[in-house]
Structures are given as structure tokens and as C-alpha cells.
Amino acid sequence: MAINEKTSADPVRQSAPACPAQPASADPSQAVLKTTRRDFLKAGGMLSMSSLMGTAALMAQSDDAHAAIEWAEHFQKNYRLMTAEEKAEAKARLERRYSGEYGKEVTVDTTEAQPGVLMGYALNIRKCIGCRRCVHACVAENNQSRGKDRPGEKIEWIQVLRMERGKFEQEKMNHGYPEGLGIQVGGNAYTPAGQVLEGQYHYNPEKVPEEDATYMPIACMQCEKPPCVKVCPVRTTYREPDGVVVIDYNWCIGCRMCMGACPYWARRLNVTNPVLPKEEMNPVTHYLGNRPRMRGVVEKCHWCLQRSRHGRYPACVEVCPVGARKFGNLLDPESEVSKILARKNVFRLKAELNTFPKFFYFYD
Amino acid sequence: MKKIATFATVLAICGGGLYTVIAAENAAEQPATAAAPAEPLVCFESRKGASEVTQRDLKPGWPNVKCSPTTGAALWYGDPFDGTVPMGKMPGLENLPEGHALVKPRSEKLALMPLCGTSCHNGVGPQFTPPTLPKDKKPTPIPTMAGMVPDLANFQHGRDRIWCLDCHHATKRNMLVDNFGDPVSFDQPQLLCGKCHGDKLRDWRDGIHGKRIGEFASDGKKRWFTCTECHNPHNVQDGLRNKGFIQLQPEPSPQLPKGMADASHEKLHPIPQH
Numbered sequence: 001m002a003i004n005e006k007t008s009a010d011p012v013r014q015s016a017p018a019c020p021a022q023p024a025s026a027d028p029s030q031a032v033l034k035t036t037r038r039d040f041l042k043a044g045g046m047l048s049m050s051s052l053m054g055t056a057a058l059m060a061q062s063d064d065a066h067a068a069i070e071w072a073e074h075f076q077k078n079y080r081l082m083t084a085e086e087k088a089e090a091k092a093r094l095e096r097r098y099s100g101e102y103g104k105e106v107t108v109d110t111t112e113a114q115p116g117v118l119m120g121y122a123l124n125i126r127k128c129i130g131c132r133r134c135v136h137a138c139v140a141e142n143n144q145s146r147g148k149d150r151p152g153e154k155i156e157w158i159q160v161l162r163m164e165r166g167k168f169e170q171e172k173m174n175h176g177y178p179e180g181l182g183i184q185v186g187g188n189a190y191t192p193a194g195q196v197l198e199g200q201y202h203y204n205p206e207k208v209p210e211e212d213a214t215y216m217p218i219a220c221m222q223c224e225k226p227p228c229v230k231v232c233p234v235r236t237t238y239r240e241p242d243g244v245v246v247i248d249y250n251w252c253i254g255c256r257m258c259m260g261a262c263p264y265w266a267r268r269l270n271v272t273n274p275v276l277p278k279e280e281m282n283p284v285t286h287y288l289g290n291r292p293r294m295r296g297v298v299e300k301c302h303w304c305l306q307r308s309r310h311g312r313y314p315a316c317v318e319v320c321p322v323g324a325r326k327f328g329n330l331l332d333p334e335s336e337v338s339k340i341l342a343r344k345n346v347f348r349l350k351a352e353l354n355t356f357p358k359f360f361y362f363y364d
Numbered sequence: 365m366k367k368i369a370t371f372a373t374v375l376a377i378c379g380g381g382l383y384t385v386i387a388a389e390n391a392a393e394q395p396a397t398a399a400a401p402a403e404p405l406v407c408f409e410s411r412k413g414a415s416e417v418t419q420r421d422l423k424p425g426w427p428n429v430k431c432s433p434t435t436g437a438a439l440w441y442g443d444p445f446d447g448t449v450p451m452g453k454m455p456g457l458e459n460l461p462e463g464h465a466l467v468k469p470r471s472e473k474l475a476l477m478p479l480c481g482t483s484c485h486n487g488v489g490p491q492f493t494p495p496t497l498p499k500d501k502k503p504t505p506i507p508t509m510a511g512m513v514p515d516l517a518n519f520q521h522g523r524d525r526i527w528c529l530d531c532h533h534a535t536k537r538n539m540l541v542d543n544f545g546d547p548v549s550f551d552q553p554q555l556l557c558g559k560c561h562g563d564k565l566r567d568w569r570d571g572i573h574g575k576r577i578g579e580f581a582s583d584g585k586k587r588w589f590t591c592t593e594c595h596n597p598h599n600v601q602d603g604l605r606n607k608g609f610i611q612l613q614p615e616p617s618p619q620l621p622k623g624m625a626d627a628s629h630e631k632l633h634p635i636p637q638h
Binding site: 104127129130131132133135136137140141148151152153154156159199200201202203204205206207208209211279283308311312313315317318319320321322323326327328329332334335336339340343344364 | 409410411424425426430432437438439440441444567570571572573574575576577578579580581582583584589594605607609611612613614615616617618619620621622623626627630631
């Protein structure tokens, strides 16, 4: 079996081998296997033929444009395998559908990763006051479901974890284990010092920051070696060349493998039909970013691709009242993130897992 | 001491006239927070009371800003450059393309500022040198000023090491003073603050301290938030809390997991407390 060097334009079609070889790359457009979904359907014999005919019969009953769009959507390729024309087609189709659904002109951007850009994020963990403005800015920008009634209808990508801050206390200097040794090792057994990792997400005081609390916002870390990508059985989630891990929502089967694999609790499943009021819907969308999702697909932070691919800061960066959130191009030594990496004390969450996040925490 | 006393008397005389200005200003601020439906929606940015944006539609369905219904804070920027002007001279940013470094002017927020240099202070500074601290090197409260700007009553910034004229220009009271004793505009507080907080100024310039919004590329067009949009220069410690940022009301917490009536489980302490 020859390795297909051509990545997109017109993939050479071959019939499926009797025993499919394991693809060598995680990128389906690079894969050794060249069976496309369409070929599979063509060659699939009676079973798929009959199911196709079934769908066709269903469609014939309604000449609704909506059904035609659904039909086209149902049989569209994985985004990474689409040719430029197919992408343009999908974009036009989605724009038409969303504009109708939300009663305003909706754009679906398909801008690719820009050359020379590797996005990076840094968060000043000392400054964060836990006000959750980032959480809600993200919802305003990214068209998450925002229902109130049923569980799972309200989706937020950023979680802010409140952690209690312990203290070193003079009078407890001799307490701890072993008793009487006069050392507080990471606090003592009775009063924690430093951070206590059990935290609160639902804290709701009158004012933040509270005394003796530290706040830690967590969202997708845009790993360089993302465990979620490794486990996705349909390879609909993948890492883009500018560093962002994205999802082609159309190919997501909602199996939740990625949610289990993610060590940062970053992924959310639309368990219900997303609740997105027309007037609140953000009409500027990206295909791999904030376009409206459907029930049964997984979503997560993508650093506001619809903005960042056009040079704009993500929404959360812009609303943080204390300026704890920083974003920039890691390949540009003059960018704020590069300067933070050079100047400040930086750590990555769960670095020991070798996921190599592009999201850094820092403090002055 | 005597000089300070006469100084204070002069201030006291013109103080009365200013009270009315303050009262009017406070009254004008009230309805903004109440947000009646007919009123334009105004949301505050970083520090409450320091800077605001008024919501308007840039095009149908695309506002310049979205405000939080819970707290009244700015939650989303449709136009990050709303109400900005060029930053002016800033050492280290000379290489940026023209008009790419922007700030929101402070002076329009300062009700007293237009009067400072004209009505009361008439260009005569204190007669001692350096003009910053009174002769006995102890800051002496100025009741007149504290009456107009309540934060001045318990002035903690610098913990008794700095005083009014370290920041305000001795003879031009409608200006601040930079590292070289030259007057600088209230719109450029960074040139003032930077003379004592050089490390913060460098980080601020590079986008590490404070905040910038707009285009993230290092030569992109950005709005810098000025020091005083986040810090109250007369109360940097937030009273007794001893922190550089004043407390805020948080936005609502996430939805509770299925079947849970409250989040008390989160409060269970993993380690028994003694």
C-alpha cells in the first residue's frame, strides 16, 4: 500500500484493504488508510445501500430545505479531509442555516492557522480574585448553552477553583506529625499551610477576593500532547498548527472518551439540546470555534479561534479586571507571553503528565 | 508648621464651593447603577467607580460592550477601543506604529481636576525644599482635602513615606509630576507611578502587569488600562485589607450537578480543623 503524499486537494481513492493497517499518523489526512467515508458507503454493499435508501425515502417526504441541509451535513467529511471547495460549501450551508435559525446574519469563518503563530496563554495565579468574569465572558462569546431549568443545560468552559490558604502559625510551630519535632512540613496535620487542593467551585461570597482564599481558573490547556486527541475514536478532535486543540462538532459522536482522558476537566458534553436565545447568540463564529453546537457533542475552550485567528485577544483576557490573563504568540520574543516565560516564575498544571500545556500559570 | 496652617486655611476657604460640585457628581452617578430600562446601560470596567462604558449598538445586534446583569461589570467587548485616545509619550514604546498604543483619558472622570489649578491653588507651592513632606517629615492630614476626597483622610499609600506633592505637581496642581519634576497629565499616571514602581512600569509597558485589550500581536493596536483605572492612588491598600485591588462582587456560580440541592459538600474539610 502506497503512502499518500498528497494531503488534501483530491485524495487518491483506493479500495479498502482486506485487513486495514493501523494508520501511522494521528492526522487522518496523513493516514495510510485511504478509504474515505464516501467510499465506504459506496462499497458497503446492501446494508449501507438500504440505509441510504431509507434516508432518501424519508427525505422525499419533506422537500424542506432544512432536511436537505441535514442530509448534506450528515454526509460531510471530517473537516480535515475536506477540500477547499468542500469547506466553502459547508461554510455557506452553515451560514444559511444559522442565519435562519437565529434570525440574524451569522458568519462561519474557516480561517486556517496563521503561519508564524503558536498561541500561548499565561495566567497570574497571584492576581486572580475569583470574580468569574472570564467564565461569563466566555459564555457571551462562545455560544454555550445557557439554560437554567434542567441539569446540564448551563455549560461553562472555565472553572474557577477556590482553594483555602493555610497559614504558618507561631503557636503551632511544634504541632504536626511527628508531634513535637518543631517543623511544619507543608503545614501541620491540623492546620494546613500552603494550598489545600480540595476546592470549591460554587463559592458565592458577597465580595471577592476573600481572605485566606486563592483562586485557580482552569480550562483547556491546549496540550501539545493532548490525551483527548489520542483517545478520540473518530478523530474529530485534533491539534491545529497554531497550537489550539479543536473539535469538528459534526463528526463528534458524543462518546465522552475525551472527557475521561482529559486531566484538566476541560471538556463539556451537550447532554440536552443547547439553549441559546437568539438575541444572545454571537453571530461571528468559526467552524472549529464558537459556531452553535448540537445535542450530544463535546465542546471546550479553543482560545476564541474566531477572534484569535484574526489577531484579537480571547474574550476572557479582555474582561479580567485585574489583568491576570495574558495571551500571545510564543514564537514572537516580544509578545507578553514570551516575556512572562523569560521573566517570571512559571509552572504548568500537572506537568508530570507530559501533556505539555500551552497554558502557563505564573506569579511575580 | 505655620506655613502649612496658612496653606490649609486657604484650602478651607475654597473648599466650601467645591462641596456642591461633589454633591452634584455623586447625585449624577446614582441612576447609572440603578439601570432603569430607558436609561442607557453603563457598566464598570476594572475598579468600580474608576471607569465605565456606556452600551450602544455598533451595528444591529453587535453592541460595543455587554454588561453583567448581576454585577454591572463589563463582560464582553465588541469594540475594545471605545473612548480611547493615544497614550502619549511612553519610553520603551516608541517603536510601535502610530496610534497603536491607546488609553482611556482619566481627566474626564476627575471632577475636581479642572478647578485645582485655577480656583484654589494659584501656582504657588510650599516654600520649603524638597516640597514633598512637611518640615518634620511627617505627613499632616489636610482636613479640607479629606472633606472633598474622603480617601485622603486615612492616606496609607507608601506607609507614611510619601505625601501629596510626591505625586501632584507643586505649582501646577492640575498636573501630576514625573521622575524629573516635570508636570505630566492625569491621563498618563504611569509616568508618575513608574518613578517609584519601576518594575511594575516595565511589566505594565510589556503587558505583563495590568491589562491590554485589542490586538494581541506585539505591534498590534491595543488599549492599555492605566494604573489608576485599577489602583486608587489615595488608597492602594484597600483600607486594612492590605491588598492592591479593591474587592468586587463575583459573578454567579456554576449550575449545581444533577440531583444536588446545594454545594455544601464542597465545604467539608478534608483535614479536621482544630
